[in-house]
Amino acid sequence: MRFLFYFIVVSLSACGQSNFTEDNNEKIVRPNIKLDDYLNNNMNDSTPSISFGHVSNGGLKHAKLMPYKGTNFSYFDEKSYLSGRAFTHHKVLNTVINGYKELEKNYPKRRFQLMECSNKHGGKMWPHRTHQNGLSVDFMIPKLKDGKPYYGLDSIGVGHYWLSFNNEGIYSKDSSISIDFEKIAHHILILKAEGKKQGLRISKVIIKVEFKDELFEGYFGQLLKNSGIYIVKSLTPTINDLHDDHYHIDFQEL
Incomplete structure (x- = not known):
């Protein structure tokens, strides 16, 4: 089933291309005309976003485009970005960006990766079951x-x-690579705090259910465990298997 999902996603969105080449060990930066044009054609305005319906059956008006990169984060795939899968509600945009700023204060040398959000007008975003209302x-x-x-x-x-x-967060192909669960826990807590400032609450966090022991183990993990944030307790085998490489967050307007 994981192979089927991978085939579907790759068919939809091939891996993004690099913006530089190496010549004699020097990086030569090339202008990314497609990305620049896309950003210019989708500049955010001040009109408040309107989310309607549910994350699994809804829509979005006046969507805002997530930045392709910031000082300590970047979007994970150029083709996905250019395919219109990085739009969101203005309150979520502010929450995510301010969250990365807070992470930078705490971990000035760490970099993070943002993944898929919503379509410009919401609605179904294959193969996701949710992501429909920004x-x-x-x-x-x-x-x-x-x-x-x-x-x-x-x-x-x-x-x-x-x-x-x-189930312990160890990469299957290299046991020296593991998940940094404390950073995940801290990030979720930061998003809760920043979301509250924007009039949002975290309604659900989806992550592989077997990760909970590791996720709650550290200092921030204990704070997360006692925070009242709902983290899924059970998932179908397929959905569970697909949430070991990322964590999904659903927000709700207060």
Whole structure:
């Protein structure tokens, strides 16, 4: 089933292309005309977004485009971005951006990856079951290699969906690579605080259910466990298997 999902996603959105080439060990930056044009054609305005319906059956008006990159984060796949899958509600946009700013204060040298959000007008975004009203966001799991921050798997685009981690968060192809659960826990707590400032609450967090022991183990994990944030307790085997490489957050307007 994971292979089928991977085939579907790759068919929909091939891995993003790099913006530089190497010549004699020097990086030559090339202008990304497609990305620049896309950003210019989808500049955000001040009109408040309107979300209607449910995350699994809804729509979105006056959507805002997530930035392709910031000082400590970037969108995970260029083709996905250019395919219109990074739109969101203005309150979610502010929450996510301010959340990354807060992460930068706490972890100034860490980088993070933002994943898929919603279509410009909401509605179904195949193959996702949710993401329909601009209040859902996927975040790539931060990783460690031998206990140190690791980014070697962050740039493979939609291929990241194909990654597999065991129930303790260890990468199936390299046991020295593991999930940084404390950063996930802290990030979720930050999003809760920043969302409240925007008039949002976290209604649901979806992550592989077997990760809970690891997720709640550290200092921020204990705070998360006692925060009242709902983290799914059970998932179908297919959905559970697909949420070991990222965590999904549904917001709700207060």
